[in-house]
Amino acid sequence: MVEADRAGFSRGKKLKKIGLKAQDTAEIFLEDVRVPASNLIGEENRGFYQMMKxxxxxxxxxxxxxxxxxxxxxxxxxxxxxxxxxxxxxxxxxxxxxxxxxxxxxxxxxxxxxxxxxxxxxxxxxxxxxxxxxxxxxxxxxxxxxxxxxxxxxxxxxxxxxxxxxxxxxxxxxxxxxxxxxxxxxxxxxxxxxxxxxxx
Ligand SMILES: Cc1cc2nc3c(=O)[nH]c(=O)nc-3n(C[C@H](O)[C@H](O)[C@H](O)COP(=O)(O)OP(=O)(O)OC[C@H]3O[C@@H](n4cnc5c(N)ncnc54)[C@H](O)[C@@H]3O)c2cc1C
CATH class of the missing domain: 1.20.140.10 (Butyryl-CoA Dehydrogenase, subunit A, domain 3)
Structure with missing residues (x-):
């Protein structure tokens, strides 16, 4: 879990979509972001598999x-x-x-x-x-x-x-x-x- 106020976290501009206009969509960037071990969700190095599940x-x-x-x-x-x-x-x-x-x-x-x-x-x-x-x-x-x-x-x-x-x-x-x-x-x-x- 990465809080949005962590150093290295940034958002791109709001993307203009064909529909779903009530819902904002933007790219996010993570650059050398450091988080404490207590932010880990699930098991280390299993993120992709956990998501697939x-x-x-x-x-x-x-x-x-x-x-x-x-x-x-x-x-x-x-x-x-x-x-x-x-x-x-x-x-x-x-x-x-x-x-x-x-x-x-x-x-x-x-x-x-x-x-x-x-x-x-x-x-x-x-x-x-x-x-x-x-x-x-x-x-x-x-x-x-x-x-x-x-x-x-x-x-x-x-x-x-x-x-x-x-x-x-x-x-x-x-x-x-x-x-x-x-x-x-x-x-x-x-x-x-x-x-x-x-x-x-
Ligand atoms: C409004 C919006 C909200 C989104 N929200 C999220 C979000 O919350 N979280 C998130 O993770 N992502 C999100 N996405 C990203 C979305 O999941 C991807 O756009 C989608 O999975 C398609 O991937 P891509 O854009 O990289 O297209 P590409 O993978 O580049 O696909 C381009 C074309 O190639 C085809 N293609 C790809 N692979 C194959 C294959 N193996 N065989 C045959 N054809 C193939 C695709 O079907 C498509 O027609 C969002 C996108 C939009 C537009």
């Missing part, structure tokens, strides 16, 4: 966040399409709207079962890296797809910052990159189903 839990958190956001976006969109009048009808009356929302609702329901299963495995101390990678990958990909389609159903207002769907769309993009990118999740899953030493 927690990654499944972090990926589950990302899946849970993705699931919550995509379910919320579907609710916002159901409300919006029912309220938006268009040529004597509402957007909710178009077959395309109804089918899109049906598709999203079905995919969200299936995804919820897997995420819940992973939460139960985590609570039992049994969540493994592959399951966590599957949850993160599929959930944040579905989140991106649902937010894009929900924004589309909002029409032009969907692109306007005062609508939560616009902010959720911008905020969600990082989920496919941070905490292990989609490509890294695919690597974890493929290594589990096709172990390298058994391939040929």
């Amino acid at each position: 927690e990654l499944a839990q972090e990926r589950l958190v990302q899946a849970v966040r993705g699931q919550t956001i995509l379910e919320t976006a579907i609710e916002w969109t159901k409300d919006y399409v029912r309220e938006r009048p268009l040529f004597g009808r509402t957007v909710a009356d178009f077959q395309n709207t109804r089918f899109k929302l049906a598709e999203m609702h079905a995919q969200a329901s299936v995804m919820r079962v897997y995420v819940d299963r992973c939460i139960a495995a985590h609570m039992a101390g049994e969540l493994d890296a592959t399951e966590a990678a599957i949850a993160k990958m599929t959930c944040v990909e579905l989140q991106g797809k649902v937010l894009d389609e929900c924004l589309q159903l909002h029409g032009g207002w969907g692109y306007i910052w005062e609508y939560p769907i616009a902010r959720a769309y911008a905020d969600a993009r990082i989920a496919r990159i941070a905490g292990g990118s989609i490509e890294v999740m695919k690597q974890i899953i493929s290594n589990s189903i096709l172990p390298k030493d058994k391939r040929s």
Whole structure:
């Protein structure tokens, strides 16, 4: 643990992000910082392994966040399409709207079962890296797809910052990159189903 007022600790400038604007992000620099032995968390020289051990839990958190956001976006969109009048009808009356929302609702329901299963495995101390990678990958990909389609159903207002769907769309993009990118999740899953030493 390094307190921010230690000599040698400094922050870079605040980075301007596409989304997550309520959360500051900056680089940090550690140059010849000295800390007392009592600041050690866990075991010496095991930092990387200790962090790796927690990654499944972090990926589950990302899946849970993705699931919550995509379910919320579907609710916002159901409300919006029912309220938006268009040529004597509402957007909710178009077959395309109804089918899109049906598709999203079905995919969200299936995804919820897997995420819940992973939460139960985590609570039992049994969540493994592959399951966590599957949850993160599929959930944040579905989140991106649902937010894009929900924004589309909002029409032009969907692109306007005062609508939560616009902010959720911008905020969600990082989920496919941070905490292990989609490509890294695919690597974890493929290594589990096709172990390298058994391939040929
Ligand atoms: C807003 C924000 C907040 C962040 N917060 C934190 C934080 O709190 N803590 C923290 O530690 N980090 C944080 N990060 C960093 C984030 O975890 C990394 O950006 C992310 O892990 C990707 O690493 P990278 O940027 O180095 O991309 P790179 O590793 O350079 O990846 C570039 C591209 O190559 C692909 N790639 C990489 N490896 C492979 C591979 N083996 N096979 C195929 N493709 C591959 C990637 O998927 C990506 O498409 C944050 C980043 C952002 C933008």
